[in-house]
Amino acid sequence: MRELTVDLGDRSYPIYIGSGVLEDIAAYFDRHKLSKISPLLVVTDSSVAAHHLSPVMERLQRGGYPAVSYVVPAGEASKSLAQLEGIVTAALEAGLDRKSAIIALGGGVVGDLAGFAAASFMRGIRFVQIPTTILAHDSSVGGKVGVNHPMAKNIIGAFHQPELVLYDTSTLLTLPIREVRAGLSEMIKHGLIWDEAFVAWIDEHAGELLSLDEKALEYGLYEGCKVKAIVVSQDEHENGLRAILNLGHTLGHALEAVAGYGELLHGEAISIGMVGAAKLAEDFGYASHIYTETKRIFEKFGLPVTIPSQLNTDRIIDAMMHDKKFKEGAMVYIVPTAIGKVEIRKDVTVEQIRKIIAHLKEDI
Amino acid sequence: MRELTVDLGDRSYPIYIGSGVLEDIAAYFDRHKLSKISPLLVVTDSSVAAHHLSPVMERLQRGGYPAVSYVVPAGEASKSLAQLEGIVTAALEAGLDRKSAIIALGGGVVGDLAGFAAASFMRGIRFVQIPTTILAHDSSVGGKVGVNHPMAKNIIGAFHQPELVLYDTSTLLTLPIREVRAGLSEMIKHGLIWDEAFVAWIDEHAGELLSLDEKALEYGLYEGCKVKAIVVSQDEHENGLRAILNLGHTLGHALEAVAGYGELLHGEAISIGMVGAAKLAEDFGYASHIYTETKRIFEKFGLPVTIPSQLNTDRIIDAMMHDKKFKEGAMVYIVPTAIGKVEIRKDVTVEQIRKIIAHLKEDI
Ligand SMILES: NC(=O)c1ccc[n+]([C@@H]2O[C@H](COP(=O)([O-])OP(=O)(O)OC[C@H]3O[C@@H](n4cnc5c(N)ncnc54)[C@H](O)[C@@H]3O)[C@@H](O)[C@H]2O)c1
Numbered sequence: 052m053r054e055l056t057v058d059l060g061d062r063s064y065p066i067y068i069g070s071g072v073l074e075d076i077a078a079y080f081d082r083h084k085l086s087k088i089s090p091l092l093v094v095t096d097s098s099v100a101a102h103h104l105s106p107v108m109e110r111l112q113r114g115g116y117p118a119v120s121y122v123v124p125a126g127e128a129s130k131s132l133a134q135l136e137g138i139v140t141a142a143l144e145a146g147l148d149r150k151s152a153i154i155a156l157g158g159g160v161v162g163d164l165a166g167f168a169a170a171s172f173m174r175g176i177r178f179v180q181i182p183t184t185i186l187a188h189d190s191s192v193g194g195k196v197g198v199n200h201p202m203a204k205n206i207i208g209a210f211h212q213p214e215l216v217l218y219d220t221s222t223l224l225t226l227p228i229r230e231v232r233a234g235l236s237e238m239i240k241h242g243l244i245w246d247e248a249f250v251a252w253i254d255e256h257a258g259e260l261l262s263l264d265e266k267a268l269e270y271g272l273y274e275g276c277k278v279k280a281i282v283v284s285q286d287e288h289e290n291g292l293r294a295i296l297n298l299g300h301t302l303g304h305a306l307e308a309v310a311g312y313g314e315l316l317h318g319e320a321i322s323i324g325m326v327g328a329a330k331l332a333e334d335f336g337y338a339s340h341i342y343t344e345t346k347r348i349f350e351k352f353g354l355p356v357t358i359p360s361q362l363n364t365d366r367i368i369d370a371m372m373h374d375k376k377f378k379e380g381a382m383v384y385i386v387p388t389a390i391g392k393v394e395i396r397k398d399v400t401v402e403q404i405r406k407i408i409a410h411l412k413e414d415i
Numbered sequence: 416m417r418e419l420t421v422d423l424g425d426r427s428y429p430i431y432i433g434s435g436v437l438e439d440i441a442a443y444f445d446r447h448k449l450s451k452i453s454p455l456l457v458v459t460d461s462s463v464a465a466h467h468l469s470p471v472m473e474r475l476q477r478g479g480y481p482a483v484s485y486v487v488p489a490g491e492a493s494k495s496l497a498q499l500e501g502i503v504t505a506a507l508e509a510g511l512d513r514k515s516a517i518i519a520l521g522g523g524v525v526g527d528l529a530g531f532a533a534a535s536f537m538r539g540i541r542f543v544q545i546p547t548t549i550l551a552h553d554s555s556v557g558g559k560v561g562v563n564h565p566m567a568k569n570i571i572g573a574f575h576q577p578e579l580v581l582y583d584t585s586t587l588l589t590l591p592i593r594e595v596r597a598g599l600s601e602m603i604k605h606g607l608i609w610d611e612a613f614v615a616w617i618d619e620h621a622g623e624l625l626s627l628d629e630k631a632l633e634y635g636l637y638e639g640c641k642v643k644a645i646v647v648s649q650d651e652h653e654n655g656l657r658a659i660l661n662l663g664h665t666l667g668h669a670l671e672a673v674a675g676y677g678e679l680l681h682g683e684a685i686s687i688g689m690v691g692a693a694k695l696a697e698d699f700g701y702a703s704h705i706y707t708e709t710k711r712i713f714e715k716f717g718l719p720v721t722i723p724s725q726l727n728t729d730r731i732i733d734a735m736m737h738d739k740k741f742k743e744g745a746m747v748y749i750v751p752t753a754i755g756k757v758e759i760r761k762d763v764t765v766e767q768i769r770k771i772i773a774h775l776k777e778d779i
């Protein structure tokens with residue numbers, strides 16, 4: 052088991068990563084002084100519930116925690132104001148009060164949704180993350196929570212830090228392989244923006260990671276969380292540095308939107324986005340091996356590196372224009388300058404983007 | 416014109432109170448460096464829009480501010496997640512970005528709703544309050560924003576402080592008299608919890624206040640805001656002292672709910688609630704003139720001081736049980752100990768409440 056602290060002053064919190072940590076959920080809750088009087092609400096989705104809800108509920112109840120559960124349909128569509136209302140209904144019915152906590156058991160969808168419910172129920176109650184996807188190593192660090200609007204992803208939300216994160220690698224064994232790859236895409240991102248050695252380690256351990264080897268996952272998730280935690284600690288409210296976490300995301304988000312949500316997984320879309328950013332690096336005069344290396348690694352993990360040709364270029368560019376990373380009209384773009392290093396550029400033009408998209412469609 | 420600072424460290428903000436301050440809205444926005452590039456969204460309701468929207472929009476546009484407006488139906492029902500979604504739609508269509516601001520032009524409903532939209536749009540953008548009701552002198556200080564859930568009022572929300580508050584007493588001239596009385600109820604509350612001299616002043620100036628005399632309003636709103644600001648500064652996130660602002664509210668909220676929202680105005684309901692709290696003070700052995708004085712003042716302002724007999728006592732008590740001011744089963748109640756002084760009691764029993772309700776129904 053590895054422990055990591057996300058350092059945010061009086062909002063600091065620990066992440067416990069390892070196989071079997073959930074068996075001790077009641078002990079962790081004891082240590083973090085969750086209330087045994089005020090009810091807990093465990094929010095999860097239908098797929099996660101099928102595999103992992105009962106043991107969690109049983110252990111909580113055996114440990115003396117009055118816990119109830121609320122299950123949303125699996126999928127991005129649940130990150131909605133309608134589901135937020137559903138969670139609040141469940142919370143009111145269960146009698147949650149200001150000392151209660153909401154527990155997110157699931158991937159990034161459940162984490163973002165339940166986290167926003169915790170941020171806004173009674174203007175904020177305690178919150179615990181139990182990530183069950185690899186991608187959620189990203190979403191469980193940093194405190195960004197929220198829901199989607201029909202016109203824009205993640206546009207309604209808050210910053211709300213959890214009390215603790217319990218990351219049990221054994222829950223990942225039931226994850227569909229496509230979700231595994233997509234989650235590893237964010238892990239690779241954390242290497243690419245910060246730590247060349249971590250990229251090399253990921254590259255070497257691709258087989259173990261893809262086959263969900265516990266030791267490899269524990270280390271990879273730990274290192275991935277650590278990069279995110281360092282960045283977030285230095286810039287909790289996304290005023291500067293934190294932007295580097297968006298490597299591959301401006302294009303990635305646009306691809307997700309244009310493909311229709313759910314067609315391209317987030318991790319797949321940003322895989323293409325990061326390859327695009329690496330191509331852009333070439334355009335800015337950085338070494339061209341950045342592009343070839345980036346592409347090679349994502350391909351090794353079975354992730355997409357080209358834009359499906361049916362996605363209309365103008366619509367992709369349009370979607371990028373609406374991305375909230377545009378400040379007062381200027382385009383902010385994260386560009387790698389080496390493997391393990393990026394810079395924040397504010398001078399990327401639409402023409403450059405158009406060229407990159409054309410390139411990523413041709414697959415050369 | 417009077418100026419007051421709500422002192423909250425780096426979230427401090429000024430309230431400008433006076434007749435005609437809105438004529439200088441663009442100058443105030445200049446002073447507070449609102450963006451002239453990123454669009455502003457003015458949120459208001461249908462009744463306020465009829466009287467006050469056009470001049471505000473014109474002055475903003477003349478001052479070089481790219482402003483658009485969004486009008487919700489007047490009434491408490493607009494404090495909903497559905498209207499939140501509507502505001503976000505309008506914000507996206509208008510192209511708001513992270514440097515934009517949302518302007519609440521209206522009473523507490525618009526302030527709470529638009530404030531929550533500002534708190535959660537892109538996880539928080541700037542926010543300006545332009546209160547147009549007397550009651551809003553309360554809601555515009557303290558940063559509590561939020562919407563209702565069908566099962567509970569104000570249960571989904573955030574703390575989000577405005578950049579500035581522009582309180583133009585001339586907008587109050589179009590306010591229906593019932594709303595005037597209801598707003599003055601919160602002003603009296605601010606006297607009752609903090610400042611005997613202010614209660615005496617209100618008592619003496621009842622006529623001027625009810626007839627919307629500008630000088631009287633300016634002073635009364637200033638003093639009312641000041642009391643709230645002092646309390647809030649000492650306890651931004653409602654961990655202790657701030658509870659005193661709930662004088663009359665535990666019972667008041669229950670009465671609003673049981674009467675059916677909209678039947679009893681908030682200010683009317685808490686008028687009854689404060690008279691009830693004063694009666695409870697007698698029960699705890701405090702001087703009985705607290706009760707007679709409290710009742711006399713509210714009656715002088717034409718506010719209700721008895722519970723309509725058709726409101727079922729068990730349902731009122733039930734509604735109080737669901738109030739979020741119950742922490743882990745214990746009942747928190749604000750009780751006056753003199754005119755201008757209250758204490759936070761945690762030992763009020765259901766039996767005592769039942770007795771008070773019976774008393775308030777008999778009107779003796
Ligand atoms: N808050 C942040 O900082 C942040 C960062 C990155 C991504 N996100 C958000 O995270 C979301 C994507 O996260 P995700 O990829 O985890 O999506 P997800 O939560 O939808 O999980 C992916 C799928 O796997 C299923 N699943 C989850 N755990 C499982 C398990 N252990 N066994 C079997 N099936 C399982 C889910 O039911 C779902 O169908 C997006 O909404 C994205 O916006 C947020």
Ligand SMILES: NC(=O)c1ccc[n+]([C@@H]2O[C@H](COP(=O)([O-])OP(=O)(O)OC[C@H]3O[C@@H](n4cnc5c(N)ncnc54)[C@H](O)[C@@H]3O)[C@@H](O)[C@H]2O)c1
Nearest residue numbers: 462463489522523524525547548550553554559586589590
């Ligand atoms: N956030 C807080 O701290 C806080 C504190 C107290 C109350 N509140 C909330 O405030 C709300 C009540 O506020 P309110 O009494 O201002 O209600 P409101 O906003 O609904 O206004 C009352 C009525 O007066 C109309 N109106 C407003 N200004 C007008 C004007 N100048 N001329 C003509 N008509 C006008 C409105 O359209 C509405 O019909 C409640 O939802 C309550 O929960 C919040």
Ligand SMILES: [Zn+2]
Nearest residue numbers: 189237317321
């Ligand atoms: Zn991502």
Ligand SMILES: [Zn+2]
Nearest residue numbers: 553601681685
């Ligand atoms: Zn009130």
